[in-house]
Amino acid sequence: MTLARVDRRHRRSPASPGAPGLDDRKVISARRRRRSRRSLLTALAFVAPLVAYLAAFYVYPLYRNLDLSLRDYTVRSFVAGDAPFSGLDNFRTVLDDPTFGPAMRHTMIFTFVSIVFQYAAGLALAVFFNRNFRLAPTLRALFLIPWLLPLIVSASTWSWMLNSESGVVNYVLHLGGVAPVDWLTSPSWALTSVIIANIWIGIPFNLVILYSGLQNIPGELYEAASLDGASAWQQFRRITFPLLRPVSAITLLLGLVYTLKVFDLIWIMTKGGPGDSSSTLATWSYQLGFGTLLPKFGPGAAVGNILILIALVFGLLYIRVQRRQEA
16 A cells, blocks of 8 residues: 555544544634634723723813814804914914913922922821821821812812911911911912912822832831831831832822812912912913903913923823833
8 A cells, every 4th residue: 555545544534532623623713713702892892981981081182172272263263163273373472472481480389399398298297107006097087188178178278278367377477476478469479378288288199109108118127127226217218218219209290290280279269360470381271261351262272282291291201210210
């Protein structure tokens, strides 16, 4: 019998017992494809609501804001939707406006001073509560009150406290023999007043995030440092602060993005005044778009896009720093 004939007989012979035949393999492959397709459809069903939410409340508003900043909108053209394309004219108008310089400077001061004091106070409180004494949970809950209150309530409370004539702050200063301060009506103090209020509101957020980070630091490190004779400050500088660096970075980034866009607090307390002494890019954008009888939608949207660009730059810097640290 030739080798070719044996090979043909071998091909025609039935499969060995227990081994799947060609039809069985096709069935198994089809089942796997159906299972994979079903898993993909299930995953898409779970992702679809999130994608729809992001598209409706993030992508579309960003697109509309960009479109507003690139067209010459008036009230009539805003309703009719036939505003002519103006390119970067709105951005040039904003950058040439004498309000832009003070608003940018106030935004930077308001943001960085708020972040520094919020982080420092939040870190100090997180380290304090990490000692786990008896009243720690109760006090932590009380410190969360500023964060839980609606912002309009917090801003109205601070407006009352800092009132020049009937505010409790000036009353306390009077008891101490200090002359009253025009906190909200003086160009020298208006920005300081809104910064103080914003620091008070932001401390609980830093406290919660940093306290959570402290819980992930092994206690054995502190025990070993104590046995080596390290002081409390040395333990903080050599153990706590370095190991909190990733948590601190995301806390500062989120605080930066949030503080850049703070509008309601400043608007309720000072409306950006007196004059432009406490005006920021956020309040100026609102004033341009909605604060006058003849709104300037294009320049207002341009200011908003500048804020978005600033936040994006800091976000990219954070990602780059994180990648360097992980490498």
